[in-house]
Amino acid sequence: MQTAIMIIQCRDDKGIVAAVSDFLFRYNGNIIEVDQHIDEEIGDFFMRAEWELESFAIPKGRIFEVFQDEVGTQFSMKCSLEFNHPKPRMAIFVSKLSHCLFDILSRYYSGQFQVEIPLILSNHTDLKRVVKGFGIPFYHLPITKENKQEQEQKQLALLREHNVDFVVLARYMQILSGDFIGNFPNRIINIHHSFLPAFVGAKPYHAAHKRGVKIIGATAHYVTEELDAGPIIEQDVARVRHHNTVEEMVQMGQDVEKVVLSRAIKYHLARKIQVVGNRTIIFN
Amino acid sequence: MQTAIMIIQCRDDKGIVAAVSDFLFRYNGNIIEVDQHIDEEIGDFFMRAEWELESFAIPKGRIFEVFQDEVGTQFSMKCSLEFNHPKPRMAIFVSKLSHCLFDILSRYYSGQFQVEIPLILSNHTDLKRVVKGFGIPFYHLPITKENKQEQEQKQLALLREHNVDFVVLARYMQILSGDFIGNFPNRIINIHHSFLPAFVGAKPYHAAHKRGVKIIGATAHYVTEELDAGPIIEQDVARVRHHNTVEEMVQMGQDVEKVVLSRAIKYHLARKIQVVGNRTIIFN
Amino acid sequence: MQTAIMIIQCRDDKGIVAAVSDFLFRYNGNIIEVDQHIDEEIGDFFMRAEWELESFAIPKGRIFEVFQDEVGTQFSMKCSLEFNHPKPRMAIFVSKLSHCLFDILSRYYSGQFQVEIPLILSNHTDLKRVVKGFGIPFYHLPITKENKQEQEQKQLALLREHNVDFVVLARYMQILSGDFIGNFPNRIINIHHSFLPAFVGAKPYHAAHKRGVKIIGATAHYVTEELDAGPIIEQDVARVRHHNTVEEMVQMGQDVEKVVLSRAIKYHLARKIQVVGNRTIIFN
Amino acid sequence: MQTAIMIIQCRDDKGIVAAVSDFLFRYNGNIIEVDQHIDEEIGDFFMRAEWELESFAIPKGRIFEVFQDEVGTQFSMKCSLEFNHPKPRMAIFVSKLSHCLFDILSRYYSGQFQVEIPLILSNHTDLKRVVKGFGIPFYHLPITKENKQEQEQKQLALLREHNVDFVVLARYMQILSGDFIGNFPNRIINIHHSFLPAFVGAKPYHAAHKRGVKIIGATAHYVTEELDAGPIIEQDVARVRHHNTVEEMVQMGQDVEKVVLSRAIKYHLARKIQVVGNRTIIFN
Structure with a gap:
């Protein structure tokens, strides 16, 4: 319909x-x-x-x-x-971590996501083989300090070429430039591996472990120029205990990250998100 | 307003x-x-x-x-x-268990519930003193097999006399007659100490323990003539582990019961519940 | 180590x-x-x-x-x-539904599961291509009423040939014979798409929708001869609302199913499960 | 036993x-x-x-x-x-808010807490009547900027006189001096109405609303000299939506606060907490 x-x-x-x-x-x-x-x-x-x-x-x-x-x-x-038709076109940016990407591909495969995925971009080649199993083009654009700006231009060219509507950073691990972000206002979704605004920045699980929290979380948000500060789309949490090491927290956190990111994508696909200032209305 | x-x-x-x-x-x-x-x-x-x-x-x-x-x-x-005005008038039926009653009184006290509580009825006197601390009339009507019908008539008379709009069974432990229920269609709220329809009937925590479930629950529902089968208003759960005894499950379950019952009361007070067949719409 | x-x-x-x-x-x-x-x-x-x-x-x-x-x-x-060494060898039985399988493969791929997956068996060919992307042999053994016994013998032969230690039914949709089960006592893990013991049998989401529950669930258990009655390993739930259709409940439930099944596999792999009567101790 | x-x-x-x-x-x-x-x-x-x-x-x-x-x-x-015998002696400090106090009293009444409550102290008289209904002495010590130090001395004298083992701040709203805290190292439990370390300080629900988070929380911790930074004992969360006002968030948060504080008290009473640096081990 x-x-x-x-x-x-x-x-x-x-x-x-x-x-x-x-x-x-x-x-x-x-x-x-x-x-x-x-x-x-x-x-x-x-x-x-x-x-x-x-x-x-x-x-x-x-x-x-x-x-x-x-x-x-x-x-x-x-x-x-x-x-709702034609289906939106989503590009996925990944690095080496697979859990968010596979969760998205699983929902894409089963028809839960009404979306086209014309391409997946990565600064590494690790995930190439599995992506091919899903029949989706995979582009490898390695990033260094020196070539970052240049590679961003190639990324943008690819997104334009494939008529991409929005971008998902599925644990991409690279910070995008303000220029890049400006091309997709409220159309880049990132997953941050903490319950924002707690533990902004890198290594949030280490910080959470050090503070001795009893619950960890993940946050999907639209990317804005200020790092980790964009409008929050969805969050969820998992309970941890004193005996959980940072490595276990990372693993337990990945289960939350993938669910939270996939829910955010679902809301975005259904056009259920309205950004107001730095907050979101989720019509759900 | x-x-x-x-x-x-x-x-x-x-x-x-x-x-x-x-x-x-x-x-x-x-x-x-x-x-x-x-x-x-x-x-x-x-x-x-x-x-x-x-x-x-x-x-x-x-x-x-x-x-x-x-x-x-x-x-x-x-x-x-x-x-929404004047405030609805709610009667509470209790037995000996205090956790649901105290949670309701706590919300009444703090103004979270927009309700009048003209009376509390019990088949025991245990909770009388604390109820008095809240300044609410407490009626003691002991129930035996022999006097049940007669006492129900007295209960009904009290409810009429106090212009009661709806009744909450806060772990009342007695089964009401079809006659009584007929006086308050979709206006008697009960809390059942299991995740219905699992473990209907008495001693649900014992049954849950025996089956070895990993999660227990509670269910608030409108009372109908068929026991534990009325329209479900709200449910919630708590995680249990193999080392939890039945007694511990009872205690953990009480935390769920009181929250679920209070949420159901809140929906009822705000007229957010519509019963359709044996299901409920919660406009929330 | x-x-x-x-x-x-x-x-x-x-x-x-x-x-x-x-x-x-x-x-x-x-x-x-x-x-x-x-x-x-x-x-x-x-x-x-x-x-x-x-x-x-x-x-x-x-x-x-x-x-x-x-x-x-x-x-x-x-x-x-x-x-803990060598790694246990796990066979996965699937039908057409992909969500549980992909979640398992995702954890296998990322090294979260310390397991070998020598083969995946299915009565359909739908999932073959993606499985190949993960480099795992895929066997297609279609099941009819007539050939069921015969195909089970072939399945058993394959499991023996690949030295399989335990079997995971990742929404396999077929009922295994007592004979088959007898070969793997407490070593066949099934995921049931309801919060057992509520809604045993087929179409649990339809039954849950009809009863008007506010929470749905999933249950991972060891398979015994009595259907849906084996020792429960893990359960979890998701909240549903009156406006959720059966189809939406199916989709929301799939998120619970895959998490619950993967947790059960994790406990089994770590030898943290002890079956006592019809219950489980999870040393966690 | x-x-x-x-x-x-x-x-x-x-x-x-x-x-x-x-x-x-x-x-x-x-x-x-x-x-x-x-x-x-x-x-x-x-x-x-x-x-x-x-x-x-x-x-x-x-x-x-x-x-x-x-x-x-x-x-x-x-x-x-x-x-475990004799029972520990707990003092409760309250201000005007009743939800945490009533939850504690409810558990005390039902025998869930193995504790003596020799006294309740408050800087206001609001909660006096209900406390009396539970038969517990209530002391009113109003606090101003000028008399704070003096009143703390009176509080300490009362705690000594009643042989108090530990103190619970049930939304007490006053900051205790380092001197006071030094008398009860790791024996003063506070409930903070946010998911620490997010939103430290006053008005956390306002801050949470402004940031547009989708989940709010509460944190029970031992009080140390550094505000809101002591060892975390327990945390929990509740989901909020865009339409929830600050006032609704306050109300929803109170349900989390009382449960989190009561769990922390339960661990403390059972001597299940070991503080290590600024973290806690909960032997549970």
């Missing part, structure tokens, strides 16, 4: 829900899901509506315009309109 | 959301929360809307009628209309 | 721990881990000891005998002695 | 377990529980042994000395010996 998905942000006011639902009703929109949220601190209203395209009376290409004319302008709405 | 809460059930159709939100808009209703749900199996649409009463253009006593005329009849809706 | 792992069961008595630890001390055993458990219901004592082999004064092949002479006989112990 | 509990710390070496278990065996000690832990980073061995006193061949008052002579000195052990 093909659907249209509209996400709206505007000042909170009476009549918004009525206006939007009347619009959908008048043009014969069969609503699949509607969610609202009012952020009382900033006084803004948010709405996500998803409806069937097939029987909708406005052709796909004119929906945005007609909606703006009849509803959006009146409430000074910021709108985004997307369609 | 005083609010009206309407819960709607009807055949799924286009235009329902538009009709309801237009109604609220026309009469100047300031929406606090709207939730929808479509049950695709039975083809029914559900909606819960909560809005401010103060500025609403229809007087409290006429809302139901006007809504029926202008919207409800057209879609053959089953509606319920409630108000 | 090569280790010996001894698991002991005997009547609880004073001096057992002293006798075992004195034995290990006298022969220069460097203890890695010792765990005890007393089952007070049946009055039995259990102990799991793991120690380094390298510096141990008794040669590998004589440890069991010397221990029996000096300690075991005195306390009428039932002992099992195993070594 | 009266028991002795010994916790041992020494350099890791062969023969320690054998020496300790031989000691217990020779003097007819019936072992209830033994746990070991090796901290491989610092190379230390830890052991907690609990055994029945009744049939033990050494009188209570001489156990420590005999153990030192026969075992402790040889391995340069640091030992602590405690007895």
Whole structure:
């Protein structure tokens, strides 16, 4: 079933829900899901509506315009309109660690992720063979201090060439430049191996072990220029005990990382995420 | 803030959301929360809307009628209309176990529960002193096989006398008669000390221990005539290990029971529960 | 590091721990881990000891005998002695569903599982290509009502030929005969897609949806002749809501299934499981 | 059943377990529980042994000395010996918030906590009435900037007078002086309303809301001079969503706080906590 998905942000006011639902009703929109949220601190209203395209009376290409004319302008709405078809195109950046990548590929294989994966990029060749088993092109672009900028240009060229919509850093271990990030605003998802904002930076499991915490976590977030500080999409945790070594915490943490990253991808694919300032609304 | 809460059930159709939100808009209703749900199996649409009463253009006593005329009849809706004020009146039935009762009283004391507790009934006197510390009347009605029917009549009389809206069985340990239950359809909440439908009946922790499960649970449900089979409101679990004795499982389980029961009460107080067949919709 | 792992069961008595630890001390055993458990219901004592082999004064092949002479006989112990090297050999049986298999392969690939996987057997060919990407032999043995007994003989022959130590049913969907099971007592691990003993049998997610539970689960257990009734190794759960369809519950459940099965395999590989009656001790 | 509990710390070496278990065996000690832990980073061995006193061949008052002579000195052990009887004496400091206090009182009432509560101290009178319902003396010592030092002296005098063994800060909201803390090293338990080390200091729920985290937590720790930095005993978390206001987060967090604090008290009462540097071993 093909659907249209509209996400709206505007000042909170009476009549918004009525206006939007009347619009959908008048043009014969069969609503699949509607969610609202009012952020009382900033006084803004948010709405996500998803409806069937097939029987909708406005052709796909004119929906945005007609909606703006009849509803959006009146409430000074910021709108985004997307369609669940064709499937979004996702690039995955990996290094040597396999757990997040394999979890993503497993969901891709089973059809749980409605996504195309036109390419996987890595600064190492370790994961090449398994990736081939899934029939996905694998590009090896080794990174050194010297060639980093140059390689980023090649990466960007590959992403453009493959019409990539968004990027997933599946424990990629390299810091992307502000330039690179600027090409994909709120469209690069990273998994950080700690319960942010605790233990930012490198070696979070070592830091967690040293502090003697009883719970470790992982955080999926959109990448922004400030390291580990972008809008959080999803988090989860696992319980550790005094006898767990750093190595065991790393292993236990990997189970959390892969689940958290895959959930974040799922929300992104379903267009259920709205970034507001440095926070996210998850319409779920 | 005083609010009206309407819960709607009807055949799924286009235009329902538009009709309801237009109604609220026309009469100047300031929406606090709207939730929808479509049950695709039975083809029914559900909606819960909560809005401010103060500025609403229809007087409290006429809302139901006007809504029926202008919207409800057209879609053959089953509606319920409630108000968050005055606070609902809850009776608690207890036996000797204190953990659920104290958790409820703690939330009542701190203002987390918007509820009146006009009375607590028990077949034992053990909990009388602490209940008095909270300033709530405590009634002792001992139950034997012989006097059960008679005592139930006294209980019912007390509930009527105190204008009780709903009843919470906080580990009450007695089975209520069909007659009694019939007086409070979907308005008696029980906590069962297992993850239903596993381990129905008495001594669930013993049964769980014998089966060697690794997780125990608790279930809050509305009481129906069939024992332990009413609509489930909330469940949660705790992890147990091989070295945990039945006694330890009882203690660990009590922590789950009290949290699950209190969450169920919270949903009930906020009118967030709709019973459909033997299942519940929790608008949350 | 090569280790010996001894698991002991005997009547609880004073001096057992002293006798075992004195034995290990006298022969220069460097203890890695010792765990005890007393089952007070049946009055039995259990102990799991793991120690380094390298510096141990008794040669590998004589440890069991010397221990029996000096300690075991005195306390009428039932002992099992195993070594962490060479790695155990695990066969995986799959059908069409990939999530559990891929999770296992992911851990095998990253070195999290200390195991050999000499072969994967399936009654379908769907998973063949990806399995090949991991470099593991894949055998296709289609099953019909008519050929089931015959195919089980071929399966057994393959397991013998590859010196398989234990079998994992990674959502295999076929019921094994008592004969087959008898060849691998407490050495066949199955994943059941419900929180046993709730919803035994086929289609547990449908049953869970119908009953309106708020939590679903999965159970890894050793396979015994009675279906879904073998000793439980591990369980876990996920929260569901009223709006989750059976299909969504299936998908959410798969995340639990794969984690639970992989944890059970991890315990089995580390020889941390002792079956007592129909329950398990997990020395963890 | 009266028991002795010994916790041992020494350099890791062969023969320690054998020496300790031989000691217990020779003097007819019936072992209830033994746990070991090796901290491989610092190379230390830890052991907690609990055994029945009744049939033990050494009188209570001489156990420590005999153990030192026969075992402790040889391995340069640091030992602590405690007895589960008489019950430890716990003072509770509260302010206005009731949730943690009521949870503790509930467990005290039901016999889950083996503890005496000789007094409850508060800088406010709000909780006096309910405390009286539990039959526990309540002392009101209001705190201002000016009288803080003086009131601490009164608090200390009360604790001494009532032979208090340890102190629980059940959301006490006041910072204790280094002097006060020095009187109860590793014997003051505080509950911090965040998942430390994230959001140290005041208003952690506000900070968590601002950062847009998806999970909030609570941390029970021993109080040291450095604020919010003492050894962590227990932590737990709850999931929050974008629509949860700070006020809702506070309420959801209170459920975590009370459970975490009560678990920490339970470990402390059972002498299951060993502090090592700034971390804790929980023998559980």
